Amino acid sequence: MGISVKNISKSYGKVKALEDISFTINHGELFGLIGPDGAGKTTLFRILTTLLIADEGEASVAGYDVFKEYKSIRNHVGYMPGRFSLYQDLSVEENLNFFATIFGTTIEENYDLIKDIYVQIEPFKDRRAGKLSGGMKQKLALSCALIHKPKVLFLDEPTTGVDPVSRKEFWDMLKRLQQKNITILVSTPYMDEAALCDRIALMQDGKILEIDVPGAIVEQYPKAIYNVGANNMYGLIESLNAYEHRHSVFPFGEFVHYTDNRPDFDPASLRRYLERQHLSEIHIEKTQPTIEDTFMELARQ
Structure with missing residues (x-):
């Protein structure tokens, strides 16, 4: 029920974005993709969330094939892309209600899942999303990604451009979410965040250099x-x-x-x-x- 990736490759013209990528993520694991811009992290995320089709290979998310069962995957994953992608002219509460409605649920039904996050932005629930600070936008985006109680959560560089205090708060929130039995795949260019993951994959130029627990990678x-x-x-x-x-x-x-x-x-x-x-x-x-x-x-x- 986690994530399985087997020999995934993807090219844009002559540029090879991903080359023969393979790994598995266990159910309930917090797994990190670590690498600089251009490493292929976002391309891999888009394939796993059914927004892109790989040239080669196969993959499954929460037990569903990403190519044959893409509609089922979209109902069972939460995706927070690297760029803030919510409706900036809608208020905090309106954005959250909108995403809940899309998935046929309500804020109240899954409030226990987002409570720890949402209470921090609730005082600003009538403020337009575009007027929020970077840290508050991040919390709103995470709340919207969780509102339908996903089995797997994809977070593409969620802390890029966010202040150090908000970064720490965000990772504390991820640890609490993990305790709710959600599989989390997070990408980041920050090496210090790698130590907070259960396991990490180091990526460069579309290839995986190493996969292991952070301590074992350092020891080698x-x-x-x-x-x-x-x-x-x-x-x-x-x-x-x-x-x-x-x-x-x-x-x-x-x-x-x-x-x-x-x-x-x-x-x-x-x-x-x-x-x-x-x-x-x-x-x-x-x-x-x-x-x-x-x-x-x-x-x-």
Whole structure:
């Protein structure tokens, strides 16, 4: 009753948006698709919600075939696209009533499912949707996607452009929804949100690089990784990229995440090299890899 995807491929002309994608999502699981813009996340969502037809492969959602039983799928899924797609001239309450009516239900019938979310926007129920803040639009869109009590919920980059507090609130809401036995597939370009999922799939250029629980993906990072800092960030990055022994160099907040291609790497040798590049205030400290580091390493390969 979850989601099954087998060898799905989709092209737009000569551009291959998805290439031989396969995975399964268990019933009641919170599963994340993690990747940058252009990775193929939205194309996959549109196929699974019956808005697009794949060139190759097969898929099922909540036990229904996405090609043969698309009408049944549309009655059993909730879909929140990346762009705010509700009626901006209608009020909060009017939007919610409209979507409830489409699915032959009422706000009252499934109020217990949306209560935790809707109480936060109920004080603004007479305000036009187009006049809401980003976080409030997000809550309204989620309420409309849930109003018919779907078995599977699709959320395409729901927190893009939303402030950090609203992002945290949104993920708290997803965890509560998961407890109501709803299967959730969420896509995001934010690597920090990946750790909040039960399992994740890392996507790049229409392909899946890795699927596993977040902790296991981080554990497979193959090298020792170091936080490197100096007085001149631009000069530091330039110098590290020119270093003959460097394996990878990625800016990461106030530091650079650096890995070396020597099995017996000595940080002191790197410090001497950077000093010869006229850098000062040099900081080199071993650190723990993140999901983002693993993603960048897999993408390199």
